[in-house]
């Protein structure tokens with residue numbers, strides 16, 4: 001990463017506001033096209049919603065999240081080997097009223113697939129409907145996956161022939177951890193994209209935490225491109241004004257913040273409602289589950305839990321296990337006793353000696369994506385003003401990177417046409 005001190009600026013530069021994934025992707029592509037660019041980031045590091053902290057030897061992502069190896073933008077932009085990606089077991093464990101069940105992917109091997117026998121977790125009809133859905137989303141062309149009408153995911157699953165009972169046992173608990181809402185109100189187009197990426201790729205974590213992803217992107221920027229601790233207060237005719245009153249000139253401004261900040265900087269921009277999530281981290285003297293598997297709860301006492309140190313050992317110091325558990329919304333007082341007891345039930349272990357390490361509540365974690373949901377939107381806002389970020393595509397790593405890519409493409413095209421005067 002190459003932070004630069006404040007400098008007067010070049011009026012022909014493109015200013016990118018925000019060094020999350022979208023802003024970094026946009027700046028990298030502008031530089032690759034020979035356009036001078038400067039990123040102004042409010043925070044003290046790059047990454048936005050994808051950052052990691054260290055505390056007492058534990059690696060704590062700012063909210064549990066995962067990378068998926070099938071995301072085209074990740075594959076294209078990152079050296080995945082250098083990230084040291086550590087995989088989760090494909091599928092998930094589900095705590096049902098009848099005990100723990102494993103939802104596995106039979107296309108990756110039959111070991112551990114016993115719970116897919118009819119009647120164990122789902123009826124034969126449900127299993128056949130899920131198999132049809134999997135074939136459509138895994139093998140079908142992208143236009144089929146993305147295309148067609150849009151409706152809620154709940155309506156789509158019903159249309160696919162999946163019973164209400166199996167939706168409640170598996171899809172609702174599993175997808176609530178992806179959508180960060182638990183009514184399956186999210187766009188079915190987005191659901192199909194998510195389902196395809198799960199079938200085609202592997203969920204994983206960089207061994208040094210998810211913050212390693214934006215850090216690697218930032219390392220590709222030339223020295224002097226990035227200015228940290230530079231919150232933009234407003235856009236002006238000639239660039240932007242920082243919160244401390246400094247004017248930074250720029251011919252073009254790309255707002256690459258989250259949706260709410262983008263709405264403040266670009267009055268009139270539609271701002272979707274957002275989803276909030278809290279991730280709790282606990283340390284245990286021994287791992288309560290000796291496998292790198294996501295665990296979900298059919299009773300929906302939490303969104304998901306896993307032993308992070310089983311996925312990536314460097315997440316915890318030697319001799320300790322780090323457990324992540326996410327819940328929807330804020331963190332109410334008195335949250336811990338019921339959560340500890342739910343975790344004791346799910347992991348089948350005593351959790352009274354677990355130590356609470358930290359909790360992160362992330363407001364505006366994801367934009368809401370109700371139907372009808374365009375999966376990408378133009379980044380052009382007004383002349384010389386652009387907007388990108390996950391809220392302009394899909395609420396995901398892939399969506400944020402793709403939106404930043406699109407913003408750069410549109411800026412470069414407008415410079416070539418002479419519509420804007422930068423470069």
Ligand SMILES: Cc1cc2nc3c(=O)[nH]c(=O)nc-3n(C[C@H](O)[C@H](O)[C@H](O)COP(=O)(O)OP(=O)(O)OC[C@H]3O[C@@H](n4cnc5c(N)ncnc54)[C@H](O)[C@@H]3O)c2cc1C
Pocket residue numbers: 017018019020021022023040041042043046047048049050062063064065066067230231232233256257258261277362364365366388389390391394395396397398399400
């Ligand atoms: C808890 C959580 C779990 C998630 N799980 C997953 C997952 O499993 N898989 C997946 O694909 N995606 C997941 N996501 C979504 C993914 O992380 C985001 O979609 C993506 O990181 C958004 O990137 P962005 O660049 O659009 O926005 P952001 O990351 O929000 O970046 C915006 C940047 O703009 C800066 N900024 C804001 N205002 C200003 C200003 N006025 N001046 C200067 N800078 C400013 C911010 O500081 C920030 O750095 C998750 C997100 C969260 C929070």
